[in-house]
Amino acid sequence: MVYDWFNRTSGAADQGVADNGAPEPNPSQDGPQADPPSPSGEPVDGDAAALEWAKQAYARLKAQQDAAKQEAAKQEEAKVEQVAAPVAPLAAAVEAPTPQAPQGLSLLEQAAAQRVERQQAIAAPEPAQSPPADRPPNPTATEPELGAFDDTFTWSAEVLAAQGKRIDQVSLEEIDWLSRLRQGLEKTRQGFVTQLLENLGDDPLTPEVLDDLEGTLLRADVGVKATDQVLEALRKRLNEEVVDPSEGIRFLKEQLRGILDQPIQASAHALLAPQRDRLNVWLMVGVNGVGKTTTLGKLANLAVRSGYSCLIAAADTFRAAAVQQVQVWGDRSDVPVIANPSANADPAAVVFDAIGAAKAKGTELVLVDTAGRLQTKHNLMEELAKVRRIIDRLAPDAVVESLLVLDASQGQNGLRQAMAFAKAAGLTGVVLTKLDGSARGGVALAVASEAGLPIRFVGAGEGIRDLRPFNSFEFVEALLGG
Numbered sequence: 001m002v003y004d005w006f007n008r009t010s011g012a013a014d015q016g017v018a019d020n021g022a023p024e025p026n027p028s029q030d031g032p033q034a035d036p037p038s039p040s041g042e043p044v045d046g047d048a049a050a051l052e053w054a055k056q057a058y059a060r061l062k063a064q065q066d067a068a069k070q071e072a073a074k075q076e077e078a079k080v081e082q083v084a085a086p087v088a089p090l091a092a093a094v095e096a097p098t099p100q101a102p103q104g105l106s107l108l109e110q111a112a113a114q115r116v117e118r119q120q121a122i123a124a125p126e127p128a129q130s131p132p133a134d135r136p137p138n139p140t141a142t143e144p145e146l147g148a149f150d151d152t153f154t155w156s157a158e159v160l161a162a163q164g165k166r167i168d169q170v171s172l173e174e175i176d177w178l179s180r181l182r183q184g185l186e187k188t189r190q191g192f193v194t195q196l197l198e199n200l201g202d203d204p205l206t207p208e209v210l211d212d213l214e215g216t217l218l219r220a221d222v223g224v225k226a227t228d229q230v231l232e233a234l235r236k237r238l239n240e241e242v243v244d245p246s247e248g249i250r251f252l253k254e255q256l257r258g259i260l261d262q263p264i265q266a267s268a269h270a271l272l273a274p275q276r277d278r279l280n281v282w283l284m285v286g287v288n289g290v291g292k293t294t295t296l297g298k299l300a301n302l303a304v305r306s307g308y309s310c311l312i313a314a315a316d317t318f319r320a321a322a323v324q325q326v327q328v329w330g331d332r333s334d335v336p337v338i339a340n341p342s343a344n345a346d347p348a349a350v351v352f353d354a355i356g357a358a359k360a361k362g363t364e365l366v367l368v369d370t371a372g373r374l375q376t377k378h379n380l381m382e383e384l385a386k387v388r389r390i391i392d393r394l395a396p397d398a399v400v401e402s403l404l405v406l407d408a409s410q411g412q413n414g415l416r417q418a419m420a421f422a423k424a425a426g427l428t429g430v431v432l433t434k435l436d437g438s439a440r441g442g443v444a445l446a447v448a449s450e451a452g453l454p455i456r457f458v459g460a461g462e463g464i465r466d467l468r469p470f471n472s473f474e475f476v477e478a479l480l481g482g
Helices: 011-015 047-084 107-123 151-162 172-184 186-200 207-219 224-240 245-267 292-305 322-333 347-361 378-394 412-425 443-451 472-480
Strands: 280-285 310-314 365-369 399-407 429-433 455-459 467-469
Touching: 047 151, 047 172, 107 347, 151 172, 151 472, 172 186, 172 472, 186 207, 186 245, 186 472, 207 224, 224 245, 224 443, 245 443, 245 455, 245 472, 280 292, 280 378, 292 310, 292 322, 292 365, 292 429, 292 455, 292 467, 310 322, 310 347, 347 365, 347 378, 378 399, 399 412, 412 443, 429 443, 443 455
Parallel strands: 280 365, 280 399, 310 365, 399 429, 429 455
Antiparallel strands: 455 467
């Protein structure tokens, strides 16, 4: 069942059908509905009500999963019966000869002829093919499994409830992602929250405590501007009333969410989503080693799982084995990859072919993998401009996004990259990766406050599902309340 991550909605929820296609359990059979936590994150009726709410959500998801397994078992039995029945022999497919460029032409004419042949091959409709019966399932495409009813599940359920979700709207996809995000921010949280609690103690906040908090925020790479903004708000609050530690943490969360949301609100798009029935082109840019290609592969999977048609342009033509790496990611999600096998091919030519293929097939999203480059290299930045000109010329009505991929472990170095690329490449957003391998997750706040760029996606692991649209509430809760 499709779950549209770009809009955080499920078509099944509106139709009374479970995400996995199983019938929706009757809420009346699960017992009385408990009040969910309030939007501030505090339960309405205390911890007992929040725990009861999580138990009911778990029972509902468990019923869905059991029903899905039973349905899968029935389908498997039906397949076995079909295999046992006699089948007609398949006709052998005749491989068409590879077209050759006309002889006796100049090099430019031969290149033009080859380009026309590639365009025709790309634009031609692909025949429907059934996968071989003995083909093993793709391990990256397995559905998330419901784990034990533990602290991770209850925390994830409470975060969803605090955002206004009803029990019948809680999906296993979201529970699975929140557990991954919480685990990904573990290193940052261990250092940040431990120092925070030591500074706050059990007594009301004092100016001395705020001085210690300043050092804690800076060590987490929150950035000078964001730190000053948070401390100024806290000092103003202290001048008005006595603030106890629990209220101080709640107020701190509120300030951090405000910093992260400011550039997002300025962009007028709460979530970056491809527009339906229209060509969208997303350029992935950044320096070498930040995970652009991996991020692109995860985005392709996310788009397909959310119901979009997608295509990848392998425009990183300089790095060894880059095209092969993109092809692997495309195969994992059954997303076609447009590439030029020639050594050191022109990236703009690859994008040219990809745009032509997307327009011919009605593809909604084209993801462009670009070569890693330093923001100080003028010629490489000009190459990005050339790619953008090709897109504007071939698809003037396309929605174009330029996303900078940042490695969270680089901290302030990543921030400097963001600010330099923002000036040179016309960035529209940031993808923050490798949160699971860094204790500097606070750099997200520095990117938002100092570079003024909206964070659009976050990656918290190496798996194909470990990248999702950014949500400031969930990020701050995982950072401070995990």
